[in-house]
Amino acid sequence: MTTAQSKVYIEILRHIRAYIAEKQLSYGDKIPSEREFAEKLKVGRSSVREALRALELLGMIETRRGEGTFLKDFREHNLIELLGTFILEDSKAVVDIIQMNSLLEYNALQLVLQNNPEAELKLIAEKLSKNTVTRYECMREIIQLSNNHLLFRIWMVLNDYVTFVCKSDQVKVYSNEKLEMLVNALLNKEQEKVFAAYEEVSLKEYVE
Known part of the structure; x- marks a missing residue:
């Protein structure tokens, strides 16, 4: 050409x-x-x-x-899996994916604290009290509440790679108790507790 x-x-x-x-x-x-x-x-x-x-x-x-x-x-289709195979050839790229995912989630939590969407957070808390919810499902709903469409779209695309990289069940399912701690801290607008709870469900074990 x-x-x-x-x-x-x-x-x-x-x-x-x-x-x-x-x-x-x-x-x-x-x-x-x-x-x-x-x-x-x-x-x-x-x-x-x-x-x-x-x-x-x-x-x-x-x-x-x-x-x-x-x-x-x-x-x-298998584009994510295909590209993920190449990404996995570079261990630094894997670390970068997890770190970028954490940065997006961290910033989304800060925005949720500012927006204070109380009614929506109560619905998430109610769902957690009644059903088993995966980490991805919970974080997806929380990140939508950041009211930043671009952040949410980037996070959604990145999580296709995160799922591919992190094969352990731990990335998919945490105890509802830990996720509830995060949502309740957001509801109470307790910033320190929010990020302490987030550490409990973060993916940091994949970069250590």
């Missing part, structure tokens, strides 16, 4: 990404056809075809014969 072709290819990918963001499309939604993108961008259909093919190979879109092209949930 020449430099000029590469620039066109990258520009097409950027346009597709911008279109998805502008239209607020989600998994399962239909995107314009190869012809429509070519006409809109005033580029050759072959260039658009290559860009769409790359996205399809990555599992980000899927083409259904007679229906069109649709966004696909990338977590449905």
Whole structure:
């Protein structure tokens, strides 16, 4: 691929990404056809075809014969596992993943303390008192309460790798008692107790 072709290819990918963001499309939604993108961008259909093919190979879109092209949930396929295999070749990368996950969670907890979403925290506490809840499920609900959409999205993507790296059941399930301590500390706005409770359910054993 020449430099000029590469620039066109990258520009097409950027346009597709911008279109998805502008239209607020989600998994399962239909995107314009190869012809429509070519006409809109005033580029050759072959260039658009290559860009769409790359996205399809990555599992980000899927083409259904007679229906069109649709966004696909990338977590449905093995891309995370494939990339995770390469990441595991570098022990420093594994440490970086866990540390970044902890940084995101730590900052989310600080935001939750500021936002003070009492009603939502009470619902999480009630759920913990009645059912077995995994660490991931509990942290997902807490991080959503940070009211920072970008932080939440990054954490969600990163946790696909965290799950792949941390095979132990300890990463998936902690005692509800420990998770309840964390939620109750958030409810009472006790910052020191929040982060002491977080240490009890953190993933630090994977970086020691």
